[in-house]
Amino acid sequence: DGGITQSPKYLFRKEGQNVTLSCEQNLNHDAMYWYRQDPGQGLRLIYYSQIVNDFQKGDIAEGYSVSREKKESFPLTVTSAQKNPTAFYLCASRAPGAHTEAFFGQGTRLTVV
Amino acid sequence: AQKITQTQPGMFVQEKEAVTLDCTYDTSDQSYGLFWYKQPSSGEMIFLIYQGSYDEQNATEGRYSLNFQKARKSANLVISASQLGDSAMYFCAMREGRERSFQKLVFGTGTRLLVSP
Numbered sequence: 001d002g003g004i005t006q007s008p009k010y011l012f013r014k015e016g017q018n019v020t021l022s023c024e025q026n027l028n029h030d031a032m033y034w035y036r037q038d039p040g041q042g043l044r045l046i047y048y049s050q051i052v053n054d055f056q057k058g059d060i061a062e063g064y065s066v067s068r069e070k071k072e073s074f075p076l077t078v079t080s081a082q083k084n085p086t087a088f089y090l091c092a093s094r095a096p097g098a099h100t101e102a103f104f105g106q107g108t109r110l111t112v113v
Numbered sequence: 114a115q116k117i118t119q120t121q122p123g124m125f126v127q128e129k130e131a132v133t134l135d136c137t138y139d140t141s142d143q144s145y146g147l148f149w150y151k152q153p154s155s156g157e158m159i160f161l162i163y164q165g166s167y168d169e170q171n172a173t174e175g176r177y178s179l180n181f182q183k184a185r186k187s188a189n190l191v192i193s194a195s196q197l198g199d200s201a202m203y204f205c206a207m208r209e210g211r212e213r214s215f216q217k218l219v220f221g222t223g224t225r226l227l228v229s230p
Contacts, residue, residue, distance in 0.1 A: 033218060042119075042204060042222035050216065058217070088156060094218070099165060101148055102206075102218055104158035 002027045006091050006105035013078070013085070013112050021076045021108045023091035031094040032074040033102065036060060036087045043090060049074055078110065086112045116140065117205050117221035124226050126195045133180070134190045134224045136205030142166075146208040147188040149179070152223070153201045161203075164188055195228045202226075 004025040013019045023032065031050050035043040045058030049068040063082025068074055074093075078085045088109050092102040118137045126132040138147065149161040164172045164179045172179040180189040192199055205221045 031216060035220070040122075042117075043206075043220040045217065045219060048217060056217075059219075090156075090158065092158070092218070094216075099146065099163055101160040101163060102158075103160075107156045109156075 004091060004093055004103055004105040006089075006108050008108060009106065011108055011110045013110065015112055016080045018077055018079050019110065021078065021089055021091075021110070023074045023076065023105060024072055025074075025093040025103075026072060027093055027095070027103060028071070029093035029095050029103070030071070031096070031102075032068070033092040033094070034058075034064075034066065034074070034076045035090045035092065037090060037107075038087050046076065046089075085110055116209075116219045117207055119205055119221035119224050121224045122222075124224055126192075126226065126228055128197060128228055128230050129194055131191060131193045132195055132226065134192070134203050134205075134226065135187070136189055136221060137185070137187045138205070138207050139186065140207065140209055142209055147179070147181070148206040148208070148218075149177070149188075149190045150204045150206060150220075151199075151201045152204065158204075162190065192226075197228050197230065200226060200228045 007022045033048045034046040037043050044060050046064050047066040049055035065077045090107045091105045094102040145166045147164045151159045162174045162177045164181045176193045178191045202223045204223045209217045
């Protein structure tokens with residue numbers, strides 16, 4: 001079955017540590033996105049990528065980094081520079097075309113302890 | 114500036130009634146797309162309906178329809194015959210950017226819909 005897989009579902013991190021969230025898709029989509037969702041709030045765009053080896057900062061990129069070495073993979077690293085990293089993180093991918101919707105993974109809930 | 118505005122933090126509706134969830138947007142692009150997603154308590158994002166900026170007719174998908182008023186920059190979601198399973202967060206989103214350039218997908222803050230028996 002085609003889809004997007006995010007792992008792990010729950011992640012605990014000690015303050016000051018970097019952590020990488022995985023996002024893999026087998027939908028052959030070019031565009032991939034990372035969003036952050038805080039309780040009771042909408043999705044805020046962290047980074048997005050239209051093609052391999054290229055990506056753009058979203059609205060809240062500070063304290064995060066990404067890579068896009070393969071079309072299928074778009075990992076997000078939450079660095080120690082991110083002041084408030086506890087949140088729900090959603091990865092999405094989208095096929096080319098004006099009418100295509102984004103498909104989302106199940107999300108990773110990151111808690112800093 | 115907020116690109117997508119959803120002014121209703123929460124909405125209540127009785128089962129079998131219709132409900133409208135508001136969404137206004139801000140863009141200077143001529144070509145853009147508007148999406149609605151549903152997020153149940155499980156956290157997954159479920160695509161509901163799409164409206165393109167050049168579409169002349171309002172989009173419909175089963176019980177979902179989109180009241181698109183381009184001049185007012187609004188794209189309200191109408192859910193007819195509400196069901197208990199419709200209780201969830203609803204997000205309006207906009208795709209910006211031309212086809213061959215980087216396309217951003219930005220979301221509003223959402224509306225929590227509660228359907229009562």
